[in-house]
Amino acid sequence: MRKLLFVLAFAGISVASMAQNEDATEKYSVSTNSFWSNWFIQAGAQWQATYFAGEHGEGFSKSPLKSFRSNPQASVAIGKWFTPGLGLRIKASGIWGKAAERSYKFWNGQGQALFNLSNMLCGYNPDRVYNFIPFAGAGVARNCTDNLYVMGLSVGILNQFNISKKVAVNLELGWNRMENDFVAGGTAVNMATRFWDSHTNVLYAEVGLTYNLGKATWNKTPDVDAIKALSQSQIDALNAQLADEKAEIDRLKTMLANQKPAPAAPAVTKSIKEFITTPVSVFFNISKTDVANPKDLVNVKALAKYAKENNSNILVTGYADSSTGTPAINQKLSENRANQVVEELVKMGVSRDKISTAAKGGVKELGVESPVSFDRRATVQIVE
Template identity: 65%
Template sequence: MKKLLIVLAFAGISFTAAAQENEPVQKYSVSTNSFWSNWFIQAGGEWQAWYSNQEHGNGLARSPFKKFRSNPGVAVAVGKWFTPGLGLRTKLQGFWGKTVVDEKYSGDNKFWTLDEHILFNVSNMLLGYNPKRVWNVIPFLGGGIGRSMTYNFYAMNLSAGILNTFRVSDRVAVNLELGWNRYEEDMDGASFSKTNRRGWEMKDNLLYAEVGLTLNLGKTGWNKTPDVDAIKALSQAQIDALNAQLNDANAENARLRDMLANQKPAETKTVKEFITTPVSVFFNLNKTNIASKKDLVNVQALAKYAKENGSSINVTGYADSATGKSDYNQRLSEKRAETVANELVNMGVNRDKITTAGKGGVNELSPISFNRRATVQIAE
């Protein structure tokens, strides 16, 4: 029983240390990957200590490093993660064991064990999925079958332990594993007596420590689930921008119809009134890039007039007051004005002829989303 307590103590230390990692938490939903994603293989060397059922009551030393009970071993495994916190692996380990009766008698026992393990990545479960986390703590439970090749015996077994992986890159990790295999009593080939035996002392037990490498295969990591609400908000912002453009176009058409109905002889004055009317360029929510390049058609006409007449241009940026804090909206409106000014420069307008200003968040237009814009106007 002392050996079991030692294993549990190691597990507790590993879990506590991992919980104290000072790293950013990334808790978000992930999408299910294909069957061929997130596979891995492992290989490592082990130090194995055998505690046979025959030694109970013999007063043997409990150290796992005693020569009569310890031998090196090897292990290979292949597995797959189905979620960031849950996986399966198939593990083969052996191959040099011990038959331990007492300190004066122990023999070699060549064996192999094939187990299926359920893996629980508690680091991802409790701290949130983080593909760059250096240390992951992964308890496991499972069972399988073992065979003593020396004595030609087969035995069922249960297994438990804790796997620690230390990230080297997206493909490679160093792993340190502590585990316990509990076999039926005939695994080591020695006879069994039921006299005064309880629990694990009625069975053959293998404690092991393993150091090895993990190699991730194929696609690794998990894709973040799309934020449906954000996508809907973006689509709505684009619809609002189109509605704003349509309303502006309707207003401009109405104004032009009114001008035609009351046309004055001075055509040049009419043209000037048309050119000096503010032109709106719209933006999506929280964006500084122009929502539609079609908005620049009227801006080009205005830029042409300014170049031909040496006129100055005023560009004023706005944000809607319904979203964002005032200082953020101020910066956003200034950046939107600068974006349009850069477009005017690309059209051949001298930068010295352009004045920019930001008005921050406003609610001059209805609906409120129409205020995500910049206006361009010939200076009086």
């Protein structure tokens, strides 16, 4: 029993260590669930064939279908998945056994590590129907008829077919290798030193069901890099808008400083006209045609209102930055950005026949001191 506890403890530590490594890799990008999530129970019916260690040299047929070595069994198990690829279960099986024409009652308890290779090699997919799950473990078995306890090892393959988020059908093939004294008389018969004949071997095929308890799926971790990139693009768009507005303020200050005295009314009229005809910028993320920040459309809406009230024409000019993409791609990108802004103007009530467009392709218009992202824009202005 001490050996069993040592083996199970070692298996548990190994699986926990491997689970930490698995969560650290990009392929297993899922959030860690609580301890009470991803538990399952299983029940199944087996047909097993026992190869008794003591039958070596006795001339028994090796066929697993012979009635003197095969019998139906039942099994139950409870387990937990610690990650989409690694889990543990405790499984009990048995009832009736046969070995070399001897019948006996027994049970076999195994602690097993499960390896879902479908998730480990192909990535986690909550909608996957079939999962290929090898397993290996160790435990103890008891021959109730002869009152014998032995240690045992187990390996096998669990083929799992999901029919819902909660229920799966199992087809399991396994091998249990017991110590050679599992059946009374095993050490008194002509024993072989060969691998197969030196121990009692049990082969089985099992059909059963798995029922998932509580939460059975895994949430994907947020794409932190994508969130950071989106936030940075929004910051760049705001900075570009501020740079445009600052440049326009400086231009207006210079214009007002150099303006010659004139009658009050014409000066006011001219200033209003100059302000109205100032281009308004709408910014885009790299290689995108969707407006990066809906706040950019606030100034466009004010300009659209003026155009409708004064029956003015509007020019929309699209740009891309010259530091990325080919000229052909940038030309098409600038056209699409201009057209996107046109659609926004139409939604604001501007007649499409009052809008004209231009596409400048890849440019570097805002100077070497401005970030390259500032050139990914479209401008909207009133024209005569």
